[in-house]
Amino acid sequence: MNLLKSITDQICNLLLSKGINELVDLRVSNIDSCDYQINNLVKYQNHSDINLIKTNISRLLDSSDLIESHNFTENQFLNLRINANSIIQNLENVKNNVLRDNKESVIIDYGGPNIGKPLHVGHLRPLNIGRSIYLTNKIIGNDINSDIHLGDWGMPVAQIITYCELEGISFDELTINMLEEIYPNASKKYSSDNDFKEKSQETNKKLSSGEKEVFSNWKKISELTLTSLKETLLILNHDFDYWWGESSVNDLIPDMLQNLENEGKIEKDDGAFISSQITDPRILITKSDGSYLYITTDLATALLRNKQISHEKVLYVTDNRQKLHFEQLFESLSFFDFPSKEYEHVGFGTINDSNGNPLKTRDGGNLKLVDLYEQAYNYIQEINSTLSETDLHCLTNTVLTYSDLLTNRKTDYKFDLEKFTSVSGKTGIYVQYAQVRAKKLIETLSEQKPTLQIPSTPLGPLDRKLIIALANIEFHLELSLKNNEPHHLANYLYDISNAFNTFYQDSNIKKIDDDAERNQKIFITSLFIEYSHLVMSCLGITPVEKM
Numbered sequence: 001m002n003l004l005k006s007i008t009d010q011i012c013n014l015l016l017s018k019g020i021n022e023l024v025d026l027r028v029s030n031i032d033s034c035d036y037q038i039n040n041l042v043k044y045q046n047h048s049d050i051n052l053i054k055t056n057i058s059r060l061l062d063s064s065d066l067i068e069s070h071n072f073t074e075n076q077f078l079n080l081r082i083n084a085n086s087i088i089q090n091l092e093n094v095k096n097n098v099l100r101d102n103k104e105s106v107i108i109d110y111g112g113p114n115i116g117k118p119l120h121v122g123h124l125r126p127l128n129i130g131r132s133i134y135l136t137n138k139i140i141g142n143d144i145n146s147d148i149h150l151g152d153w154g155m156p157v158a159q160i161i162t163y164c165e166l167e168g169i170s171f172d173e174l175t176i177n178m179l180e181e182i183y184p185n186a187s188k189k190y191s192s193d194n195d196f197k198e199k200s201q202e203t204n205k206k207l208s209s210g211e212k213e214v215f216s217n218w219k220k221i222s223e224l225t226l227t228s229l230k231e232t233l234l235i236l237n238h239d240f241d242y243w244w245g246e247s248s249v250n251d252l253i254p255d256m257l258q259n260l261e262n263e264g265k266i267e268k269d270d271g272a273f274i275s276s277q278i279t280d281p282r283i284l285i286t287k288s289d290g291s292y293l294y295i296t297t298d299l300a301t302a303l304l305r306n307k308q309i310s311h312e313k314v315l316y317v318t319d320n321r322q323k324l325h326f327e328q329l330f331e332s333l334s335f336f337d338f339p340s341k342e343y344e345h346v347g348f349g350t351i352n353d354s355n356g357n358p359l360k361t362r363d364g365g366n367l368k369l370v371d372l373y374e375q376a377y378n379y380i381q382e383i384n385s386t387l388s389e390t391d392l393h394c395l396t397n398t399v400l401t402y403s404d405l406l407t408n409r410k411t412d413y414k415f416d417l418e419k420f421t422s423v424s425g426k427t428g429i430y431v432q433y434a435q436v437r438a439k440k441l442i443e444t445l446s447e448q449k450p451t452l453q454i455p456s457t458p459l460g461p462l463d464r465k466l467i468i469a470l471a472n473i474e475f476h477l478e479l480s481l482k483n484n485e486p487h488h489l490a491n492y493l494y495d496i497s498n499a500f501n502t503f504y505q506d507s508n509i510k511k512i513d514d515d516a517e518r519n520q521k522i523f524i525t526s527l528f529i530e531y532s533h534l535v536m537s538c539l540g541i542t543p544v545e546k547m
Contacts, residue, residue, distance in 0.1 A: 004026065004082075011060065025038060026038055041054070042076050084459050092527070108145070115157065119229065120366035125350075128401050129484075146240045153247040155204050157222075218247075249300035257273060266285050279328075314342070316345050330345075346409070348410065353415065379417050395544055406490040430494070434501050435528075435533065441504070441522075470531050480538070486538070509521045
């Protein structure tokens with residue numbers, strides 16, 4: 001925590017002088033009487049100089065204006081209570097305070113839709129999680145780029161092209177609605193009709209070799225899908241720095257495979273290429289018919305990114321079921337001596353219905369994201385009929401984002417529209433209401449954000465609780481960044497919103513006559529707005545203007 005960095009550094013030096021070489025572990029406390037806890041001394045209870053160490057730490061803490069009180073437990077936990085009055089001014093300019101000195105360059109790969117089919121509810125989590133990780137990195141100053149990684153090449157596209165040719169469907173007259181029907185029909189036909197399967201495989205070979213007519217038909221399908229895809233993403237407030245797909249690396253793959261074979265890194269096995277690395281099972285790089293796999297295009301994509309984008313780390317946001325794929329990919333990147341980067345798979349669970357089954361339409365099909373959006377929009381409109389279209393749109397995306405990010409990404413969750421649109425509890429509606437209430441208060445009082453002069457009016461218990469809650473942003477931000485887990489920030493947003501609502505209801509600021517006390521509460525309110533808006537920015541939520 002930067003607010004206490006000078007103190008934790010000094011404690012670190014005190015420990016070092018007694019042969020204890022480790023960073024001070026400062027944690028948020030769950031004890032009402034204290035704010036933070038340091039656990040370093042727990043494992044040194046029997047240290048020969050433990051009493052002297054404690055005495056020296058106590059002298060340091062007693063001399064600090066930042067510490068109101070402290071105590072050591074019997075097990076040598078060090079509990080700290082902060083002087084909230086002394087830190088209140090340090091909470092200003094949170095956007096500058098969270099910037100990192102040691103910046104990283106990161107690529108985040110998420111979204112991954114296939115052309116020829118619409119975005120469905122299964123895309124909600126990678127879009128939300130990926131965007132939040134992207135925005136959080138951007139806010140702390142990292143150099144980050146996003147790539148949607150389209151599934152726009154290979155057999156699925158070949159199936160669509162073959163189906164259209166056999167059914168006499170003009171590629172110039174295709175619509176996105178037609179493609180939505182063609183995609184599953186072609187897939188089923190590929191599985192059940194050997195003749196269609198052979199024709200699709202032949203189409204795929206022509207596509208890979210760049211045969212003019214097949215490539216032209218692919219281009220029409222790709223452009224049609226991409227236009228529709230961008231329209232949906234615009235509604236949901238998503239965008240990407242790079243719109244690369246599997247087609248972006250098709251030309252790189254033959255040389256990549258040839259080089260790997262020349263280097264002895266891959267070898268032929270019944271017509272297929274497998275990695276020469278001895279693993280169980282062996283890692284398949286291409287199929288026996290020469291067609292490419294996900295790992296083939298992912299390897300080539302790594303090469304393309306190394307050429308085009310300066311980066312140190314790559315994050316892949318896909319569901320948990322792809323864990324093995326990325327384990328094999330990362331092993332192969334290392335074994336093939338590709339440029340050394342830090343690679344990480346950011347897995348997530350599924351969105352389920354009230355019975356715990358994957359969320360579907362009534363007839364069992366994939367629920368489109370635009371349909372889920374419309375369901376949420378109409379539901380919110382029924383209970384907020386006076387709101388503008390802009391505010392309804394904002395609240396709809398808030399519900400679809402906040403309820404998704406509130407759950408640990410590694411687990412599944414049940415989608416409950418009634419629960420997620422409640423005005424109480426951990427909901428997107430609740431956190432929006434808190435910041436709207438705060439802004440309305442500032443507007444009503446017609447006050448500019450006051451400059452707080454120290455000494456200030458002593459803080460009441462609820463004032464203090466809110467100040468400490470705001471100060472804890474660093475802990476939640478660090479957890480979110482370290483583990484690529486937005487739920488830490490989503491929960492923190494609820495915590496500070498709840499603390500503000502309690503503070504607001506108790507204060508009755510409009511009726512306070514004392515200028516110093518009134519200004520201080522206005523100042524705290526303005527801090528809450530600043531912090532809640534920053535966290536919303538990290539989560540991909542736009543503050544609504546009216547509720």
